[in-house]
Amino acid sequence: MKKTKRKIYRIAMVHPWHHKNVVETLDEIKEMKYEIVGFFPRLEEKEKLKYLCKEAVKRNLKVYVYTGFMKYQEAYLSTHPEQTMVLINTRENNSSTSIMWGCPFNPEFKQRYFSFLKEIAEYPGILAIGVNDEAFLGYDRKIGCYCHVCKADFKKEFGQDMPEVPDWNNPLWTKFLSWRFKRWNDVHGEMKKIIHSINPDIRVVFMTSPHCGFAGESSWVTGIELAGMAEKLDGIESDPYYTFHDLALVFHPHEVYLSEWCRFLAGIMPEGKQAEIIVQAFSHPVFRRPLGKEDGYWSAVIPVASGVNWVAPFTYYLQKISPAFETYHRCMGFDRYFSQCTPLKYTGIIHGFNSEVYRFPYPTQGDESYVVSRALACAESLRHMGLPYSYISDNYLDGKIEQYKVAVLPDINFIDNKQMQSIIKYYKNQGNIVVCGEIGFYNSGSNQLDRQILAELCGVEINEEIGEEKSFSLEKNIEVCDDVIKNIQKIIDRKASLCDQEVMMPQFSLKYTRKIKIIEDSQVIARFTDGNPAIVVREKKDGKGNMVYFAGMPSRISSKPQYKTFVRNLSHILFAQLVEWTAGKKPEIYISDWTENIPMEGQRPLDQRFMPSFEFFPLTGEKSAICVISSYFKEPTSFKIFLKKRNTALKSVKELISKKKIEWEQEENRYIINVDIGFDDALKIFVFRFE
Ligand SMILES: [Zn+2]
Incomplete structure (x- = not known):
């Protein structure tokens, strides 16, 4: 079996920082074994960022800087309206509308951000920069950008006006769509170039909204193709918040919005590029429910069980006021097991x-x-x-x-x-x-x-x-x-x-x-x-x-x-x-009787609303294997996990959450363990160790 080399990165995003003593927090996270601190400065907060980078370096912490480009510039754009993105509403007679986001192709608007990136790339201790937070070129069938700059660029390239009516039989329309994807990828490639001209060791990552690229809005509306974009950058990050985003409602149960995004992003990354996930660590009364202890388990473990190596809760301070904080941090201690294994590819x-x-x-x-x-x-x-x-x-x-x-x-x-x-x-x-x-x-x-x-x-x-x-x-x-x-x-x-x-x-x-x-x-x-x-x-x-x-x-x-x-x-x-x-x-690792013993299946076997509310994540490594089971709906069940025999003998099986040793049986070709899930078991992590 191929030797698995995997490093898992945990980031403590120290945000919002305006009313906190951030330097004290740096000591606190260092104490908690974090190696990376994340900051999310506005463009006008460079000096504060610089000071905090120095303080982080003193404590041997690396810095991840999350930045916004098209978003969060309302004040600036209110005095520079010619730099805003212009959208066409494809549903209503192509009426144009503008939102308070900047056009990413406008030279002046770009220059302002690029100077910022250039400056912060010089600060000490910067490990990674997340660019253009949650931006896109369209939503709800409104598409952009039709500003004066974009229109002129299109005309220069194709000799015709930018088409405004979606029509897949019109070659100019499909050319326009391809042009838009390429243009978007190129402008993000420029961001990486600018940063690397100062420090080529900094990771440059696009922070995509889960609205784009997967099961949200169609990609022709958003103008984003994530795998192609990753080619121009070092990775892509997303933030699927399952109790908040309505997009989660197409997933069943809704909590698998997180695992699906992790599998998707980790799966589609081109060779050498990495997926990153910002996990939900906060909730407001407008969300579907508050966070509980179980969310800490899921947000800490599911990304790494799905092949994601970079995980940052949004945010350290917000998580700290929720019951998810303690369980999340308990699970960070399990990274040493996950770094020995990768998701089983089947x-x-x-x-x-x-x-x-x-x-x-x-x-x-x-x-x-x-x-x-x-x-x-x-x-x-x-x-x-x-x-x-x-x-x-x-x-x-x-x-x-x-x-x-x-x-x-x-x-x-x-x-x-x-x-x-x-x-x-x-x-x-x-x-x-x-x-x-x-x-x-x-x-x-x-x-x-x-x-x-x-x-x-x-x-x-x-x-x-x-x-x-x-x-x-x-x-x-x-x-x-x-x-x-x-x-x-x-x-x-x-x-x-x-x-x-x-x-x-x-x-x-x-x-x-x-x-x-x-x-x-x-x-x-x-x-x-x-x-x-x-x-x-x-x-x-x-x-x-x-x-x-x-x-x-x-x-x-x-x-x-x-x-x-x-x-x-x-x-x-x-x-x-x-x-x-x-x-x-x-x-190599599989389960049986997976759905038979769920009580609702016994009580209402014909109900079309039934679905298993468990998820199975098998991982394998050179001398170990891991099996993660998540349970999202507090349903009790029992089933068996089977593990095929290897050349070396099985030495031990342990469940990490309960810290219990697990007994196993064996047959000619496989080992078997029995699993019981109770009302309060949100997660179980079985680690199999071989000689
Ligand atoms: Zn534009």
Whole structure:
């Protein structure tokens, strides 16, 4: 096994600093074993920052400076209105509107910030600078920037006026979108250059709002592509606050907003770049709930369990007035275990940035938006069934996709030649794939979408564009993946025995369905009620890996239009089981009976609101393995964790929160531990140590 080298960085963000004796706090955090202090100065607070950097250095602390550029300049912009960003409301006849944010491309506005960056880069002890806090170029279908500078720049480049009407059939419009992404990345690249011209050792990181890049607003609105942006910088940071942001509501349960962002950001970073997370450490009465002790456990452990190495609570002072403070700091002591392990790589879900921007631009947010209804639907199935996964950026497949046992392509509709070759290479070298909907190859030469790759990979042809949600049933007497079929049949039988009305009975269905034709040797394992194939599989053959094709997307809930009601969708369970079948083997660490023993599953087994409220994070290292279980809804349960045997013997198992030694059993190929979760167990961390 490859030796794991991992360093975890904890930052004490000392903010707000205006009414506090900050120097005393520096002594305090030093005492608490912090090595990095974070400051969040306004542009006019340079002198105070300089003084505090010196004080930090005296205490052998490194400094992380968080800065705002487009935001927080209201006073300045009120006297320089020509430097503000101008947005077009694409919903209402392109009426223009300005917000009190600066235009990031305005030379004077840029110069003001760049001088600030240049000056602070000279201060002692600076380890990292976070730039342009939570900024973007659009929200709520209002897009920018249409100021006089941007309009002139566009005209200079393309000889035409900037298009104002969204129209994906207009080449000038798609050129405008690409131009905007590139321009945004370039201006942040300039920030890094400016800082590095003074001190090339400083990390430069963009602080993105969770509104951008993943399951918030569509990327064509925000103008941000995070993986590409990371190429120009040293990393990307985000701050998913699950009791605050409405964006958390598309995640189930809402707390997994944190873990999903961690997996996503850590997963999509190009080689050598790092994800950073600012965790929620505060709440106001306008939030959904106050923070408790459990939030301290989750915010301290979940980022590092998901592969994030830089963690900063917002903020040290705010966390200190909450019950999360004590539990967070207790868990910082566990970093020495996590630094020996990295998240187990098993399923890689491809994040279709290009498909989101160029093929599925609407709706721009919510349950039916591209990322939520495609990538997140797959992720939710895997998470609820306890299969480990991460995300891969469609722009950086090569070298990444090979790290996973199985790759999931959730309606990846817009890929270029390089991306197509990466996927084909992976599959032809025995990589296993699960494809939903369509894979479209975009040929920029002919400006056409080509579906040949779908035929090549899956042996199917699409006859019709996206259709409505359709229910399906499994074929009888299937030989391929018969274990999966038998298993799911048991679940169906159990539900049926509890159900006296057809109205409530769970069913199988797929959303965003496609009508397909089978053109190559493969096995149909499920058909829609109209007889058309719903799921097609192919076993490893001729060097190619296993393949499963879904003619649509799985979802957690299924509609029964004849009763105008909703039921549990069994494709939510089937999807994860078929992913495991496709992978060819179970992960090195896995769980069983994951959902059976949750009391609500026993009490209301047909209720469509049911979902497992636990999360499973397996990690592996050279001489140890870790299994983190988070519990978000105070539900008791019990299950088993299995760990495959290695060449060296298992020496000990310990649970870190309770500090208890754990007994284990063993079989020929695996070790087994029993796990019981009670009402008050928000988190368990099992550490397995080998000889
Ligand atoms: Zn502008």
